[in-house]
Amino acid sequence: MDQLNYTNNFGKLIRRIQVELMVGLTTHEIYELLENEGHWAPDSLHEAMKLAMEGLQ
Numbered sequence: 310m311d312q313l314n315y316t317n318n319f320g321k322l323i324r325r326i327q328v329e330l331m332v333g334l335t336t337h338e339i340y341e342l343l344e345n346e347g348h349w350a351p352d353s354l355h356e357a358m359k360l361a362m363e364g365l366q
Contacts, residue, residue: 319357322349326361336362 322343329339336358343354 319353322353322357323361323364326357327365330361330365 326339326343329342330336334342340354340358343349344351349357
């Protein structure tokens with residue numbers, strides 16, 4: 310069950326990053342916001358950012 314929650318939350322993180330990119334935030338601003346929230350490890354943020362940008366192409 311924990312893995313399912315992580316997967317669902319990671320998917321939500323990717324969608325959130327995509328929305329923030331579409332409204333004009335820079336990747337640096339998004340990283341900073343998410344790092345300040347403290348819910349995600351840096352490697353997870355990096356992977357989510359990569360997947361979010363690939364999904365928008």
